[in-house]
Amino acid sequence: MGDKKLFIFGGLGLVAVLIILMVIILARGIGGGPGGSQQANLEFWGVFDDAGDFRQAIDLFQSQNPGIRVNYRNFSFEEYERQLINAFASGQGPDIFLMHHTWLTKHGDKIAPLPQNIPGQDRPLLTLKEFREQFVDVAEQDLVRDGQIYALPIYVDTLGLYYNKDIFNANGIAQPPLIWEELNEIVEKITQVNGQGEITQSAIALGTSRNVNRSTDILAMLMLQSGLILTEGPGQGTNFSATVGDQNVGEVALEYYTDFSNPRKKTYTWNGQQDFSIDAFREGKTAMMINYAHHVQTFQEQAPRFNFGTAPIPQISGSSSKITYANYWAPTVAKSSKNQIAAWQFLVSLSSRDGVTPYINASNRPPARRDLIAIVQNDPNIGVFSGQALTARSWYQPDPQAVESILAEVIDDVNFSRKSIREALRSAEQQINVLLF
Incomplete structure (x- = not known):
């Protein structure tokens, strides 16, 4: 009888260990860091930018996260906001979309802010302190509310x-x-x-x-x-x-x-x-x-x-x-997305120095990153506008x-x-x- 009880309890213990291991594996998959096992297809909607402007940034992210695919779709300015509203209303909205820097009040209920605690990771994807260090001041004015980051800037025009x-x-x-x-x-x-x-x-x-x-x-x-x-x-x-x-x-x-x-x-x-x-x-x-x-x-x-x-x-x-x-558009993550963590991982990668540099070169837009402004200040096309990003202002609309x-x-x-x-x-x-x- 004792051996039988020992066998039963041992079997239950093994099952418990297996369940714990599965939870850990799934958590790491959800975290989806570089080399992670997460599988996701991310729909990214935007305006003004062509798919080619994001091509290198997407390729870089996908090479580091082979289970995640990013598909960018460009809309005309005239139809973009209406298409977004209709898509979200029908449950067919994108995972990621470009929001105008003045949209947070109007469309904030459609956005999932950057999470600070991610299963399987010991630190946030990006802290508010890092946000302030990396991006020009107007970005915090427009994209941060009550200490939460709602979008990450990739450029700031002036x-x-x-x-x-x-x-x-x-x-x-x-x-x-x-x-x-x-x-x-x-x-x-x-x-x-x-x-x-x-x-x-x-x-x-x-x-x-x-x-x-x-x-x-x-x-x-x-x-x-x-x-x-x-x-x-x-x-x-x-x-x-x-x-x-x-x-x-x-x-x-x-x-x-x-x-x-x-x-x-x-x-x-x-x-x-x-x-x-x-x-x-x-x-x-x-x-x-x-x-x-x-x-x-x-x-x-x-x-x-x-x-x-x-x-x-x-x-x-x-x-x-x-x-x-x-005046600028910044990528954000939809609250309706089933892949919010993967989407935010892509945006952190896109707005990083390595991720956004090819975008800046392709789109010819002034950067939002402080560490890129000095590099392009002598550019004959965007140098003037780039330097002004440091003193750009906006207002709550x-x-x-x-x-x-x-x-x-x-x-x-x-x-x-x-x-x-x-x-x-x-x-x-x-x-x-x-x-x-």
Whole structure:
């Protein structure tokens, strides 16, 4: 009888040991580190970037994790957000998707933040401290909430100044402006208006909303440069009428912007009759425009003989800090994904120095990693924009599309004399606060 009991208990012990071993093996598989046994097919959706931009990063990750496959699918900008929403609603969403840096409030409920505890691994994939050390400040502002990392940046684009070198040379202008006062002087020097009041040569595409690409970003940047805090974050309202010192800087910024389309002002150089800003700049109808880095490659491809340059965005004279405006898309992991850990492992690999360098080279985008900025600062295409990433700013937006429409209406209200500058800003403030609360 004793031998029989010993046999039974021994058998149970063996079963228990086998179960424990299986749990450990499965846990390590779920962890899926380099050389792990995890099996997963990851669907990665994005916009603007081609599959070739990610090819080397995907190949590198798959060589280290042979059981994981990553398939990238590119969508047009016009359909991308709608396709994502519909796919998630039907349970057919991707594992990974590119989110606009302003989407965290609007789409945060669809995101699984980076896990800090992974079965079978003794340390997190990436800590918040490492995030801060590796990426520019604006990334934390946009992608981290309550200490949790919701996305990893692979690039950060910024607003810079484009200028037509031929027009500058013809007007004896040797250098692009460093401060707005210098830009004002250049505007007065270049602008030509005929006897009928028509602008025959514009100096810069500024002052209106509909025919200036990224007009609302430019206005927000001017407000940030002036010291206005557009909103503090979740649960905080916006205050366009706040004062800095003795000035209502929101009003000053809006007036400065709209003065470029006001015929009664010295800086009048643009109006609603002009061509769309990008086209006008490429065709030499305006000497300058403010925009993001991705237009460099577009101009080089569409107009290879176009003699243009790029420069840092002008700053306020005497300001102690330089500020420009950020715009970028960052990969994140869907809450509905059944392969969240594998997906985050890929994103950590993609955003690493070795993973993101080929992406930066292929896409010609300014890097978000601090250790790559110095390397590309002398690049003739993205160097200016890369250096600006260190001082780029953003702001908390409840619904980016709605905010853009509200700010465009502010510009129009002033230009068409529907409201005073103060009334237009108060109206915008009220509309945005409705979205915030």
